[in-house]
Amino acid sequence: MKIAVDAMGGDHGPAPNVEGAIQAAAELNVAVVLVGDEARLQAQLQRMGCRDPRITIRHAPQVVEMHESPAQVARKKRQSSVWIATELVKAGEAEAVISAGNTGAAMVAAFFVLELTKGVxxxxxxxxxxxxxxxxxxxxxxxxxxxxxxxxxxxxxxxxxxxxxxxxxxxxxxxxxxxxxxxxxxxxxxxxxxxxxxxxxxxxxxxxxxxxxxxxxxxxxxxxxxxxxxxxxxxxxxxxxxxxxxxxxxxxxxxxxxxxxxxxxxxxxxxxxxxYAEFGGAPLLGVNGICMICHGRSSAKAIKNAIRRAKSLAESRMTDLIRQDIEESLGRHRQEAQHEASA
Amino acid sequence: MKIAVDAMGGDHGPAPNVEGAIQAAAELNVAVVLVGDEARLQAQLQRMGCRDPRITIRHAPQVVEMHESPAQVARKKRQSSVWIATELVKAGEAEAVISAGNTGAAMVAAFFVLELTKGVxxxxxxxxxxxxxxxxxxxxxxxxxxxxxxxxxxxxxxxxxxxxxxxxxxxxxxxxxxxxxxxxxxxxxxxxxxxxxxxxxxxxxxxxxxxxxxxxxxxxxxxxxxxxxxxxxxxxxxxxxxxxxxxxxxxxxxxxxxxxxxxxxxxxxxxxxxxYAEFGGAPLLGVNGICMICHGRSSAKAIKNAIRRAKSLAESRMTDLIRQDIEESLGRHRQEAQHEASA
The missing domain is CATH 3.40.718.10 (Isopropylmalate Dehydrogenase)
Known part of the structure; x- marks a missing residue:
């Protein structure tokens, strides 16, 4: 199980994201790919004395600032850490994406990259x-x-x-x-x-x-x-x-x-x-993949908790369960519409 | 200054309404007309040893229950305490109406009897x-x-x-x-x-x-x-x-x-x-008269406070001030529409 973390997101920069990832890898037996500025993330890992092979880095040249609008992000920030982290889920390289950055950016990335679950x-x-x-x-x-x-x-x-x-x-x-x-x-x-x-x-x-x-x-x-x-x-x-x-x-x-x-x-x-920050993040439900949104003020512990929840949501196949429920619901609505039409 | 109180309204029946009215008359120098079942209100006044001539009773044969819908009230309860109390304001016999009864009933009575302020x-x-x-x-x-x-x-x-x-x-x-x-x-x-x-x-x-x-x-x-x-x-x-x-x-x-x-x-x-109960009621703004809505659980003190606030709103001519503001606002909107039409 590998989780992608938007390592540049959040009010405190990479530190809590990196620290949370290190804790999660040690305690939860997950691999974490930190997405963001490679040099900064490498330096942060070294500062923290991390040599855990389950922690890897994926470079992203852009960062989304807190004030940027989702529309701007979709147009101009497709090389940002949150966007690339979401793409890793789409490509099957990670099971979930976690971001403590701009909430609108995480949503718009999930919406465009993962897309809505069929019927949602x-x-x-x-x-x-x-x-x-x-x-x-x-x-x-x-x-x-x-x-x-x-x-x-x-x-x-x-x-x-x-x-x-x-x-x-x-x-x-x-x-x-x-x-x-x-x-x-x-x-x-x-x-x-x-x-x-x-x-x-x-x-x-x-x-x-x-x-x-x-x-x-x-x-x-x-x-x-x-x-x-x-x-x-x-x-x-x-x-x-x-x-x-x-x-x-x-x-x-x-x-x-x-x-x-x-x-x-x-x-x-x-x-x-x-x-909800402290509670390990809140999932964006209804997209094809696990996307956890964390508060900008998230601590390392909050990031670790979000990784824990993301892992367990991925294991439970939440996305599939939701797709089934929505399909059944749409089926009921179609039947009702047919009943009404034939009545 | 005379205030009409829906004496049958509230979770505790007439007692807190009557007691609040007695306190208000004594402390605030207002006259209060208690609207409701004359025999019950008379008995309540006697129990409380009230001989204040500023407290009067106006009989109302009907009572609105807490569960009744506003539509029902408007159709079938025009002889209720809240309706008749509101009519006293319309007729100029009282400056304000206060009710701790069914909120929807107080609103619908104000709406039908006092009517909306022009432009509201x-x-x-x-x-x-x-x-x-x-x-x-x-x-x-x-x-x-x-x-x-x-x-x-x-x-x-x-x-x-x-x-x-x-x-x-x-x-x-x-x-x-x-x-x-x-x-x-x-x-x-x-x-x-x-x-x-x-x-x-x-x-x-x-x-x-x-x-x-x-x-x-x-x-x-x-x-x-x-x-x-x-x-x-x-x-x-x-x-x-x-x-x-x-x-x-x-x-x-x-x-x-x-x-x-x-x-x-x-x-x-x-x-x-x-x-808001304890705070002396909340006014229904935008009707031609002062209508104070109190919580069903209102104590005598809450009713007294509502009477105090109603008196001060009536003295400040709140209804006229609101009418002026709304008229000016409508005037601005008309001017803007003309500007746009001529542009």
């Missing part, structure tokens, strides 16, 4: 959220901002497969993020998606409200990428605000200062859980 | 959020689920007037809730709204991300009612989860148990701040 209309980024009872999968959290009901149905199918794998549940409870539990609540798109999901073979539990996301009522929370991204960032904002306000209140008293470490540690833990 | 296409519920530096206004948080860019522009104008009043700021910073700070980020609707807001006379600071909502970067956060409602409820969910996880961690140690009250109190305070 839009890919989706699936993240893990902490809940009171464990974890839940939320998707899409940023790949698509304007979605139709059909897109949401496909996200539900893809999230269902991912949750089976990552949460180890046989029949994950899939909920649709909306503004009330009743069937009739929601906007035009979610009301239509509700009907599609009710007719699908997954374990659809209906609408879930914002406040149920963290209580653990659903294993999979389906939404469009605009809502999902706002929801994630609002969550970060609330957690951060609570932490700051609490520490302020607590810092004002002697007893409070004694208790400080007791409170700071669990808050930090929670913040890390919410931040 | 959709009303919006504006709530107050706590931030690291004070408070911010967010709208819409649930009146409209499918909005156009023009609706968002109107929400911005209405929120701007409300923020001037409620935050006491001369030139509130107005932000558009989106998924990135750059102009180009967002969905189709927010990208179009961005252009409209940039051309408007308000202090538009551009897109704000979810995580900026609570940091206090904007005084007014504009979004559609679907996103706003999800964002509010996600916030409640995160706050609740953090509280539960923290208390669990803390309860496990002696030092932690000592610190418990230090942490529980600020958490409760924050939760109350987020919950």
């Amino acid at each position: 209309e839009r890919p989706a980024i699936a993240t893990m959220l902490p809940t009171l009872t464990g974890h839940a999968v939320m998707l899409d959290v940023g790949a698509n901002v304007d979605c139709t009901a059909n897109h949401l149905e496909q996200f539900a199918l893809m999230g269902n497969e991912y949750a089976k794998h990552v949460l180890g549940k046989v029949n994950p409870r899939v909920g649709l993020l909306s503004i009330g539990e009743e069937d009739s609540k929601g906007n035009e798109v979610t009301k239509e998606a509700f009907k599609l999901l009710k007719a699908s073979p997954i374990n659809f539990i209906g609408n879930v409200e914002g406040r149920d996301v963290y209580s653990g009522e659903a294993d999979v929370v389906v939404c469009d990428g605009f809502i999902g991204n706002v929801a994630l960032k609002i969550s970060e904002g609330v957690a951060d605000t609570i932490k700051k306000l609490l520490l302020k209140e607590i810092g004002g008293s002697f007893l409070g200062r004694l208790a400080y470490p007791l409170i700071a540690a669990p808050l930090l833990k929670l913040k890390r859980k919410i931040d | 296409e959709r009303p919006a519920i504006a709530t107050m959020l706590p931030t690291l530096t004070g408070h911010a206004v967010m709208l819409d948080v649930g009146a409209n689920v499918d909005c156009t860019a023009n609706h968002l522009e109107q929400f911005a104008l209405m929120g701007n007037e409300y923020a001037k009043h409620v935050l006491g700021k001369v030139n509130p910073r107005v932000g558009l809730l989106s998924i990135g700070e750059e102009d180009s980020k967002g969905n189709e609707v927010t990208k179009e709204a961005f252009k409209l807001l940039k051309a408007s006379p308000i202090n538009f600071i551009g897109n704000v991300e979810g995580r900026d909502v609570y940091s206090g970067e904007a005084d007014v956060v504009v979004c559609d009612g679907f996103i706003g409602n999800v964002a509010l409820k996600i916030s409640e969910g995160v706050a609740d989860t953090i509280k539960k996880l923290l208390l669990k961690e803390i309860g496990g140690s002696f030092l932690g148990r000592l610190a418990y009250p230090l942490i529980a109190a600020p958490l409760l305070k924050l939760k109350r701040k987020i919950d």
